[in-house]
Amino acid sequence: MLGLPDDTRAVLFDLDGVLTSTAVLHREAWKKTFEDYLGEPFTEDDYLRYVDGRPRYEGVRTYLESRGLQPAEDTVRQVGDRKNALIDQIISERGVQPYPGSVAYVEAVEAAGLPIGVVTSSANATRVLEAAGLTRFVKAQIDGLVITRENLRGKPAPDSFLAGARALGVEPAHAAVFEDAIAGAQAGHAGGFGYVVGVDRGAGEKALSEAGANIVVKDLAELL
Known part of the structure; x- marks a missing residue:
């Protein structure tokens, strides 16, 4: 139903461009x-x-x-x-507008019982999530403030996604990453994540695939 491998145990979303139009x-x-x-x-x-x-x-x-x-x-x-x-x-x-297809997908992920993390380079993540009405879905948040505080390497290094997986208590091989940025798809691939979903908001299907995305969609609703 979610378009993910059967052994997926958690989902990690980038924020800007994946969940919201920011x-x-x-x-x-x-x-x-x-x-x-x-x-x-x-x-x-x-x-x-x-x-x-x-x-x-x-x-x-x-x-x-x-x-x-x-x-x-x-x-x-x-x-x-x-x-x-x-x-x-x-x-x-x-203001902040979430993508309707992304909201529907996040709701489906929650209904399936998979924990949700948000991994973003933005230092404004808390504000954006609250404004978009998405805070209640998020069990772990690795944002620009955490990246700085914990001295993590930014994307395309996998550090922030790996921190998100640790926060949710899952191995990378059993987590799916959702990214619209080339650097983010590279990070998911480099981290050994089980599935990397590219969301094409302008980067292009070819570029996201070459960066490590297993599948590329225009909207998350395509996976439902």
């Missing part, structure tokens, strides 16, 4: 931040290649290095904090 808002905030800072266009490909799915400061560093820069740590933090302030403002003004 990835679009993050993309907008990154675009304005980098274009204001560098004075050159920040494209959709730039977002997907250098920023999407990564912890905030790592995204700043990776993108600026792609432009031939070697930013000081203070610069990385200033640019990253500017982006965070902007996304806070955008969320306050526009």
Whole structure:
């Protein structure tokens, strides 16, 4: 019914772009931040290649290095904090909308008795989950604050997903990962997770499959 292997014992969802439409808002905030800072266009490909799915400061560093820069740590933090302030403002003004298909799928996962974790690089996860009405489903949350506090490597390293599996008390081989970002799919594959579901919100089926997704869907409702 859930489109997962029979031995799946837990499910780990990315947040922005998988459960909620906030990835679009993050993309907008990154675009304005980098274009204001560098004075050159920040494209959709730039977002997907250098920023999407990564912890905030790592995204700043990776993108600026792609432009031939070697930013000081203070610069990385200033640019990253500017982006965070902007996304806070955008969320306050526009709110958060979960994808209906994702809500239906999460409800089905809960009904099947599988514990749910959210693994995201965002430091705003608690606020987004509450605004989307999804908090009650989540048994474990590994977000940007936890990643920083526990000194975990960000996606595409598997550390955050592995922490999510530990928090739910399951082995990675018996957990499914849901990701819309190339870096996230790579993280799920690198962590040895039993099943990686790519959710194509713009990264592309081919790119997600090459990154390690076992299956790629446009909407989670396709799996019901």
